[in-house]
Amino acid sequence: MDIKELTASIEGKLIGNDEFFSIDGFTGKFTFLNDAHTGDIVIRHWIDETGIKIAFDKNIACLITQNPKGCAVEMANKLNFPLIITDKIELANAYALSHTIEKFSSNSTNIVITGTNGKSTTSHLIYHILKTAGYRVLTNTDSESEFNTLIDPMVSKLISDEVINNGELDYLVIEVSEVQGWLGNLMENHAALMSEAINPKVGVITNIAMDHIGLVNSIDDVFNEITAVPEAIGDGVCILNHDDEMVMKLDAKNPFYFSMSELDLENAVYYDGQAILYHNKSILTNDQLPFTGNHFIQNILSAIGACISIDLDMNDIIGGVKSYRALNRRFAKLNDEPLIYDDFAHNPDGIRATISETIKLLPKNQTLYVVCAIRGSRGVEINKLNVEALVESIGENMELILSSSNDVVNDLNYVTEDERKVFFDTLNENDVEFVHYDNLDECLKETYGKADKKDIILLIGAQGMDPAESLLKNII
Incomplete structure (x- = not known):
């Protein structure tokens, strides 16, 4: 493979050197800038002039990006370093x-x-x-x-x-x-x-x-x-x-x-x-x-x-x-009394299926506590579909507890006011009672504290529920 063949295959445009930069050509390895060695090719969604200089110093074969920022193109030309720009990084x-x-x-x-x-x-x-x-x-x-x-x-x-x-x-x-x-x-x-x-x-x-x-x-x-x-x-x-x-x-x-x-x-x-x-x-x-x-x-x-x-x-x-043992957060049992299950149910079908399966395990006259982390920074639409799935699934002997998980998520997973509002409004419109906690730690402490030993606590949600197992270890 030469660099022109590569450029054509990914519908790209070649800037700077029209040959692989490293003296021995391409090693055959595609990787990240931090991990790259002489002769590797780096693929990044974006790159700026600093990244081009790092690639030059590492003597990598070439760099592929969709979004050259700052003076990336000028730096590639100045250093005579091969930079391929493509409109479709997936190619x-x-x-x-x-x-x-x-x-x-x-x-x-x-x-x-x-x-x-x-x-x-x-x-x-x-x-x-x-x-x-x-x-x-x-x-x-x-x-x-x-x-x-x-x-x-x-x-x-x-x-x-x-x-x-x-x-x-x-x-x-x-x-x-x-x-x-x-x-x-x-x-x-x-x-x-x-x-x-x-x-x-x-x-x-x-x-x-x-x-x-x-x-x-x-x-x-x-x-x-x-x-x-x-x-x-x-x-x-x-x-x-x-x-x-x-x-x-x-x-x-x-x-x-x-x-x-x-x-x-x-x-x-x-x-x-x-x-x-x-x-x-x-x-x-x-x-x-x-x-x-x-x-x-x-x-x-x-x-x-x-x-x-x-x-x-x-x-x-x-x-x-x-002999199989499930992945983490795939209906994983975290405790026996009360039973606590943790599942990565983060879309409507997953929510319905997981609650349905958990109900089958609930002893007569006991309570199922469904603890759901609202999906943060994923938009109103998916959260509306998720809360509608909860409305369909919540029945007798079940209590719904929501968490925004502000204490455990980063800014990429922070629950916005609109995402929280669509949850609250949909539940209120359907007369579904719920409790909401800003922080996951408090949410889990309160839920665990009021659950009977024969009750079941079901934890569902994506990033906002990921740290639940480690928090529960301290709580229990």
Whole structure:
């Protein structure tokens, strides 16, 4: 690859030197400016003249950006340093991902997971099954889902670092956000673009629901972002949620289905209420499952479907599922008396599903305390949909407690007055009683203090609820 080929591939414009800057050319590694070494390529959403000077001093091959600030262009010309400017930084990151996989992991079998809910649990479960079976595998899923956006070269860096330090990989399990944007602007076709770059043998589509309000504003918008994913997967197998009406509208060449109801299909795995079945034969019973909530069983089904589709031995699949432990904040039990569950339910479907599953565990005449962190700095629209989901879900023997979590969030996750108001107004209009706390620590202390030992406390929400486990340790 030369720099002109790279520039053309990402629809960029080359400034400064028309050759790679480092004396030995390009190392093959895409990375961040702080981590870059001689011959690496850096991708940054923005760069100024100081960044250009740092790149020059580090002797990197070239720098790619979407937004040159200050005197970045003038500095690149002055230093005769190669700077590529592209209007679509996602093209650069997709190119980096594709190039990295081809160079460092060309023999791996690749699996991609996308959809609105359940991506992280499904990805992590597939990763666990493969790792337990003895394979060398890498995933970009972690407990906080920090690396699944693919809007920077992090995953490319993870892959190259892993292979250089520890040897070749057998599998890549890559989680891809179904909708993505930068500074409020939608990166169109993100999921399909990244899926194609990964060149997967198997692609999982968990469901299609509303999230990322502002980037998309209707379920049809979400569908349009995902609709090209099966085409990007090409001849690979698409693992599809048979229970999701929108997913079933997708046109997949090689579908494999999963369902919470019996399916009379050869290419399917399903749950009948007592066990998971494949080819109408039980492979895992309820008492062997790591968790039994319906939305988690759907994740198990999709992971099993993916592993079947890469011809993994069924005994390895069963063993991996049975030994799995959930990611942090995926219906994690934090305490026994009272029962406290913590879940990363941050959109309407997640809220409904998590509350519904928790209600099933509530003893008769006991109270379920639903403690919800309002989503900060995410806009009125998503918070309105979230509070409407709460209105639908709150019933008898349930109390609703809200937190703005001012004491634990940064300015990027601060709850605005409009976001708080839409919560309060919607609840008041529907005669739903609630208590609100500005600070999460006080919210948790008060709720824990009044809960009976047989009650259940359910913690839900995104960033505003992330520190709850550590706070509760001190409280309890």
